[in-house]
Amino acid sequence: MKLDKELLGVIRGSDRAASLAFLCFCCFVFLGGCARHRSREKPESSASTAPSLSPDAFDAALEQAATEALKGYEGACVVMDPQTGRIRAVVNPRLAFEQTFPPGSTIKAFTALTALKSGLIDSETRSQCRQKFSRPGFEIVCSHPRSDSPFSLSQAIAYSCNYYFATLGERLGEDAFNTTLASFGFGERTGINASSESPGTLKRGVMTVKDPLGEGDHLLVTPIQLITAYAAVINGGRLFRPRLAGSAGFASEIRTTIHVADWQRALIVEGMQGAVRYGTAARAQLTNLPIHAFGKTGTSASSNGFRTNGWFVGFAIDPVFGSDPEPDAVSLAVLVFLKNGRGSDCAEVSRRIFEEYAMQSAEAAPARHAAVPSATSDHKIDLHEYGPGATGYSLANLNFAHSAVYSEPLIKVRMIREGTTRIVGLEDYVVGNLVAESSLETEPEALKAQAVVSRTYALKNRGRHAADGYDYCSLTHCQLYADPARARISAQRRGVFDQAVKDTANVVLRDAAGNPADAYFSASCGGFTANIKSLWGVEAPQYLRGVRDDYCTGELNGAWTDTIPAARLARALSRDSRTDIGPSIESIAILKRDRTGRVEEIALEGARRKIVGGWEFKIIVGRALGWNILKSSKFNITRSGNNFVFHGSGFGHGLGLCQAGAHVMALRGAPYQRILEHYFPGVTIGGSVRNSRAGPMNVTHASYEQLNSEALDKRFQNRSLSLSSEHFRILYPSTTIRSEVESALRILERAWSEMQTRLLEAGLADTTPAAVTVVVHGTTGDFVSATGEPAWAAGATRGNNIQLQPLALLHRRGVLTQSLFHEYAHVVIEILSKGDCPRWLAEGAAAFFAGEARLLAQYKPKRPLDVKEIDSRLKSATNETEARMLYAAAFEAVLRIVRADGEAALWRKVRATKSAAASPPESRYFQLSMICHDAAFRRVPLV
Helix, strand or coil, rough: CCCCCCHHHHHCCCCHHHHHHHHHHHHHHHHHHHHHHCCCCCCCHHHHCCCCCCCCHHHHHHHHHHHCCCCCCEEEEECCCCCCCCEEEEECHHHHCCCCCHHHHHHHHHHHHHHHHHCCCCCCCEECCCCCCECCCCEEEEECCCCCCCCHHHHHHHHHHHHHHHHHHHHCCCCHHHHHHHHHHCCCCCCCCCCCCCCCCECCCCCCCCCCHHCCCCCCHHHHHHHHHHHHHHCCCCEEECEEECCCCCCCCCEECCCCCCCHHHHHHHHHHHHCCCCCHHHHHHHHHHEEEEEEEEEEEECCCEEEEEEEEEEEHHHHHCCCHHHEEEEEEEEEECCCCHHHHHHHHHHHHHHHHHHHHHCHHHHHHHHCCCCCCCEEHHHHHHHHCCCCCCCEEEHHHEECCCCEEEEEEECCCCCEEEEEHHHHHHHHHHHHHHHCCCHHHHHHHHHHHHHHHHHHCCCCCHHHHHCEEECCCCCCCCCCCCCCCCCCCHHHHHHHHHHHHEEEEECCCCCCCCCEEEEECCCCCCCCCHHHHCCCCHHCCEECCCCCCHHHHHCCCEEHHHHHHHHHHHHCCCCCCCCCCCEEEEEECCCCCEEEEEEEEEEEEEEHHHHHHHHHHHHHHHCCCCCCCCCCEECCCCCCEEEEEEEECCCCCHHHHHHHHCCCCHHHHHHHHHHHCEEEECCCCCCCCCCCCCCCHHHHHHHHHCCCCCHHCCCCEEEEEEECCCCCECCCCCCCCHHHHHHCCCCCCCCHHHHHCCCCCCCCCCCCEEEEECCHHHHHHCCCCCEEEEEEEEEEEEEECCCCHHHCCCCCHHHHHHHHHHHHHHHHHHCCCHHHEEEEEEEEHCHHHHHHHHHCCCCCHHHHHHHHHHHHCCHHHHHHHHHHHHHHHHHHHHEEEEEEEHHHHHHCCCCCCCCCCCCCCEEEEEEHHHHHCCCCCCC
């Protein structure tokens, strides 16, 4: 092992002898760790070196992560120790051991190895990609970015260049290629101790140009064969017999040893590293993990030729080795296979497993280093001085005076827009907060104050989304977070954020009991910060009772004016039961303000009278009309004709740190400590982040859920659970399996993304619905009672509220995806048409968006129906048979529009077309999707 040269720059002090002694000591730590790793057959028995989880518990955590990662997919996952062949976790073993598929581009590593062994290529070989490879009866194109430079082997693996490997495959001999494959166990059973196993297929004596690309039926492999073969390439040539077994007393069994030259292995590993960094697996962002992971993707045609199957085989290096990919440093192998998927999808699924491995490895770190002998040096190593590329625990917060290594807390943050979860160190998380929350701040002291507040919040509320499998989301529900590496900021700007975090490292706000304080911040307080009790109704600590802020004045106090037409405001208020006073507003009156000037109570007069809190009013209006409307709860109201005019100040809730005021204080020379003392009177500034796991105030999560609830039946809310994604919130009964809800959220987010693409192409990208609430009912009876709709309806939509039959029922009938796409389409259609789209057009467009052509084809009416007749009969359909026929007729009418003018014309027509006759507002857009679909094909009744 070599000691990184950068380490030389982190030693403080001028005594050269002490520095040399320190370097020797670090070598001792690293070499000692390596020795322990390489002595697998003789683990140390000392309790001081035992990880925080037992090996079997660690395996269980990996299996749980793999199970969660595969939710909503049809596929399999295998997790293996590549140094022993022990299977640490498997999901869907029947598929993993018994079913065979073409390996797709994963086979290219073995194509490369054959060519290297045959002397056809070497490390200096380059080949220009022509993007398209064509031979009689076979044609394939490359999907990677066009390159004017020829590819090396490693680059071709990283990009999975089909042209490179097709032309290389033409030069390979059949005997050499198939001999290589056979030596790695393809075409025979691995010998795993399972009830049944397929030997796969390896046809000898024949070879086509498809074979080196992993296509066709000459080579069919099981997932267990592929991961075992790959492990042999990576571990230096040892082909193990995989075994399902616990860690205690496990003895590995080597089937054979294949000679793989170090330089040949290095080229393949370099290509797999490139795949993760910039190639086919880059979208999974495995490089952002605190461990070093690499792998190879593959995509192949399924047996029916119409869909694809996806593969990913990945490896992780034991954290004690950093990023050194030596054969005995690789400690985890992960294979993901997805039916109807692609290799890049599989890489993204694998991320959850690697994250769990990183988390458990990091938590085991202090124990793994606890036996380090003490030293007389008092020097500390700052992880930030060591560089942003420092991995894991080995040097973070090292204090030789205490002879122990402390881990920087790791944060799991869910990147909502990307649908991925990342694990980052606490300090890196704070940098990401600054990038997102303080992108315009130029004053260093204000940035430091923000860093302390963000860090304190992160420690206080860590695990806020524990039930969802992560600590924080990347949205304002928690704290905005952006990946600094991907943010569009200059290197200089990034350096400013890094410096602010470094200058305040470990500094937090603490309350009188010494626990992390409840730290909040907003863009502008409007001259007086908020009192949390009058704002959210919870007991207020001294530092959250509001302070006068003379620094947030003038233009900086966020003075604003919003003019809202009365009819529009009435529609917005009608979407929530707390403010639904009927179709019109007679008056709005402020009944009570708190001492900070914020509205505490508002009286709403219409067909009914309602009294609501000021902050609730702001949230309800903002959710319906946009979050830039009513920027705070500090406002006055006047009426001007048919409009209500709101004059206010401040932006956000106004609690805690005021970013506008902090900017002025910093501009006038105040240090960050003084800024924090002003906005959080009575707190202590300082202390360490270690072992800070105090729980949050109950208000944090509860208030958000309460203020973002839709106008739903309170009885249902009281007995339901909720789960949210970026654009959707699902309320569901406790009898519903959580994984079904997670799968539904993924489908809904896909629907959102697909709709955005189509609207963008139609020039309607400004049509974005507010957060959509989906109510899942526990039984068909509950659905019928709540909606008044027939039992054959799958769902019903009005406004931004979707109500569904039980998810398990929709899934069992094979209509879950279509139903969710269909209902979400109705949400968008109502917004596009402003609630005035003809029923035939709404239902036909929703069916078109949901891809229901095949499902509706057999229900075409016997005679053509014009759209007026379809529209009229849809409003009065009384039975399932008639409804099916009318849905099919509406779909055909929409299809004629698409065929004539394109899909973009359809969505523009939805926006422009008005219904001929108005329907009652209660029923006009209470749209339905049918549950018949596949169930109807089988003539199976719903209930």
